[in-house]
Amino acid sequence: MKPLRNSLFVAAMLFFSPACGVRSLAAQESPYFVTYDHYLEEPGNLEIEYFSTFGTQRGGNNFHSYWTEFEYGATAWWTTEFYLDAQTTFHDSTVYSGFKWENRLRPLQREHWINPILYVEYEDLNGTDKTLKEIVGHDVEADFLVSNAEARREHKREVELKLILSSTVKGWNISENIISEKNLSNEPWEFGYALGVSRPLSLKGSAKRCSFCRQNFVAGVEMYGGLGDRYSFGLKDTSHYLAPAVAWNLPNGWTLRVSPAFGLNDNSHKLLLRWGVSREINGFGGMVRRLFGAKS
């Protein structure tokens, strides 16, 4: 029941935050599900996110994986994020997959034509994780043929490092992520990539508050996949996806995202349908401080 409990908790946080006097105003989120750009969470803000991925599985059962993210802007150069993952495999079971703790650091003070971000993540997962949040090494569709009962016995502690490179030119964001991941139990480094391009449908802001203004929609496309491991670097036995993506940034802090990802080779799932909802809470850090007695 853990996944259900976690989801209910997140839903409660999302829906009742306005009642706590929390300020939530229009966010400006990218449509990406896998690729990261160089924009960090604003300091003191908390973004609560829920994402789902429905995946098709040849020779096995389709699945629905879901995760919640708590993304907090610690400073203007450091964002920290906590994930809880779970999944349901149809005709099998629903299981909790584990947690991840991610940190993104901005080493340069100013904007440049290309902006690097350093990414460090610790993952504590069992073998049932099907979020496909990053594709690395020789991750292929056939890995998911194992039943949940069997996959649960595997316990993975992994460290993931990314170099995020991102530019914004005339409203277009172009992001490249170089991914390396290491299972701490004596397995080789694995590599992957994610690329993304996106742009708001309108670059000018509207003079009136509106939900359907073109500026609120950001459209883009992502491509991501594995690059083998330390001993067999390259495209052989790897999977790759191409995914158009759209984000709808509503006034009052809500963002909706949707992205169908199409497998590009026989090692990939045919279709991953992703969607997500998130809500940004301005000044969350200050609110917590006041809760513990700090002067406003």
Next chain:
Amino acid sequence: MKPACLSLLACAALSAVSLALANEQKNWNEKADAYAELGKAPEKARNRANPLENDPEAVAAGRLLFEDHCAECHGDNAEGGKRGPSLRAPEVQNSTPGTIFWLLTNGVVRRGMPVWSRLPEPQRWQLVRYLKSLGIAQTTREREAAPKQ
């Protein structure tokens, strides 16, 4: 102790530190160097003209953008908050539009102001129009210090 418990403890500790860091309270209006970054704008950036100078809707659009992205730190009337200095101070109001645009684009990352290149260029220029329309105002501290009538 299990590694999972250790990880959770580390998460909690780091979260506490990050909360403290993010909310380190500063009275920006008392800091003489709060506006020092404006002086670092390169000449080319300073001399850029606002392409939306004659756009009749730019101020109204800029106001909405300000409410969404800036008011949390700089106060609802841009007169300064506990995390951001007044934007109605002479240092800001006497700056060229290009200087303000440059600061918005680059932020002051080490002092807590994020980069705002996430907003497309026209929206940043709309914000500049709005900020310049506000004019100079006394800070809260100056008002409190002023003799009462």
